[in-house]
Amino acid sequence: MVFPFSIILIFSFFLFFLFLVITLTSPAVTPTFPFYRSVTATYSVFVESKLHPLPIATVPPPPRISYLISGSAGDGNATKRTLLSLYHPLNYYILHLDLEASPRERLDLRNFVRESELFRRFGNVRVISKANLVTYRGPTMVANTLHAAAILLKECGDWDWFINLSASDYPLVTQDDLLHMFSYLPRDLNFIDHTSDIGWKDHHRARPIIIDPGLYMSTKQDVFWVTQRRSRPTAFKLFTGSAWMVLSRSFVDYTIWGWDNLPRTVLMYYSNFLSSPEGYFHTVICNAQEFRNTTVNSDLHFISWDNPPKQHPHYLTVDDMQRMVNSNAPFARKFHREDPVLDRIDAELLSRGPGMAVPGGWCIGSRENGTDPCSEIGDIEILRPGPGSKRLETLISSLLSNESFRPRQCV
Template sequence: MMESKPPSPGPASATHHSHRRWAVPLLASVLLSSLLISASLFFSSSRALLLSFSPLPSAAAAEPLFVEAKLRQHHQAAAAARPPRAVPRIAYLVSGSAGDGVALRRTLRALYHPANRYVVHLDLEAPARERAELAAALRADPVYARFRNVRVVTRANLVTYRGPTMVANTLHAAAILLRDGAADWDWFINLSASDYPLVSQDDLLYTLSSLPRELNFIEHTSDIGWKEYQRAKPVIVDPGLYSLQKSDVFWITEKRSVPTAFKLFTGSAWMMLTHHFIEYCIWGWDNLPRTVLMYYANFLSSPEGYFHTVICNVPEFRNTTVNHDLHFISWDNPPKQHPHYLTLNDFDGMLNSNAPFARKFGREDPVLDKIDQEILGRQPDGFVPGGWLDLLNTTVKGKHFAVERVEDLRPGPGAQRLKKLVTGLLTQEGFDDKHCV
């Protein structure tokens, strides 16, 4: 039986096979393209999803990564939002101990100006009766009552002066001033009952009105010399941190090395510091103020080093320092623990120093009466004459009163002396190279 041969393809069959040959590659190309497009879309959406949950901002992000930077930005923005007022305002701490109640009242009277704020502290060594009498006297004063800018610390601190309790007391007063008038003052000045002004507040405010508000007047040096071995390396404990009775510090036999995390500075315990720096010391957004405070808790005479070390170890503040404490002080040579008490023999030296403050004065020393009469023009138990007092005497009782214009100040010869001092400090050769050295 013979096999039959398949029929030979015709023209239609040939065309059909030709279409099948190019259709397969086309279909494969379409499928491959679809896969590539799908993959691209998947990875793009995945990348977007990944970035939306990423905790790390890009390098170009405006928001800072670390919380310390955010806090710094917040405070800088808040400061920038407060344009400098024409007449600056000062926040004072005036502190004393047992028997200083009358001296505190006199110093406050000589320092008073309604534009300023005041915290008065009579420490825990003073009898409760003396603190109550001081608070009652200040509360009963009609001028203080009208302007409500004088606060008495009712929960007193024990201050031993050689230990860290004086620093703690200063920070306490600063915290009160920030709470009561956070944006209402420009500089902070710490004084004691044995300090006294050599210029009127009108003199001081008039001179400061022309200065940059970021200047910190703080006497300081990194050349701590003998203090390295007698203060930095010894370890002391201040009973004022835990006792209700004042007693001297005591020493620990173990020594410690000089810090390597920050550089030590030392200087005067009396200073004029800016609102921004005081705020930094309280907030401490990078923790340096607290770290340094813990170190100085065991440091002899810590008021002569704490603020100096903080300000000179922070780039934001180290170039704002003016190396002067704005005081006339008479020391032995070499200096001892305490300066001389000033007397009538020091009057000319005080005046020629051009300093706005002097210390240390004995209670009711005759030289204070001479300062009142010949420098301040102050009557016994009266206020220092000034533009505010003139306005107050002509202002209807109960009407709002404030000193907002430089023209409302009445500067006298003290302003010229103070201007000479400040101008000399700011224009001395190499001033910009002498910050924190």
């Protein structure tokens, strides 16, 4: 059957008109690009994006951070306070009081979490009920960290970074400040203070062989030494540094699964190493080809040490307040329990009321007459960064500069 030319022409005009209508009435589609950037990208891109913020439509989503907050006997209330100072609905929290803490103290902490309407609503705080015995100079501290990391990987869904803290740590910025700043970072970065120049630790830590009674006893005892000494390993290079870290999920996943066996081999070596938390993760990450170029040489802490450093740093007080702020670090340690400087940090840096979480963009309640603004909750992905984000930006920009980033990786 042959159609007249006029009918074909009319039908063609109809199709063209239909195409115009669909095109003009359809919403514009803006091409999207993945935020996730490789750590090998030029660092100036990061700095430039902070100096000239991206349009609202392309601002990356906030990350999720998982925290381990660990303590011992008498640290129950300090653990609660540190948790509230760090709390954000997007994050996950693992709380651990070691076996030296009394069952009553551990139960009190568990009840504090269970009875909190805020924590129940988001279900993102967990208390390790079967406590580990932790010898702080032995490998049981590493085992406790790996235990918490395994729980987070198994039970806590998606998260981007893992941060280990103690009950004597305290934040110097809000979580809105931290999440805002970290939303612009490649998710594979690892903040870990490290060096292969182990100096005096070669004689005092690498050569001796110690036994940690916490591996096989139910009561706490200090480590003891074996008379025989050993040579430095040749299968991998030793690194040392701070026991406090910000680790990417991909690296934490690697330390748990250890698909090329390096994490397990290094763990067995460090089971007889004094102060193994200051070397295990550092040695693994710098000997793993996949991760050695993801390190940022910093623990993101303000810590006041003697020179040369002793076993423990100074306790921080009100006299250290300005130095803490000037450091631009997001965390500081160590603090005495309920030291007045913590109240000053709450008032001047965190805007946190007694017994309350630090308010953020997710808190939409009133502040009148001491009311908790987080009693009313809005969109938990809305961030309201404050002055702390500017300080943190200064620190991160310095750490990722051409002078500091690559030249200080695993050397």
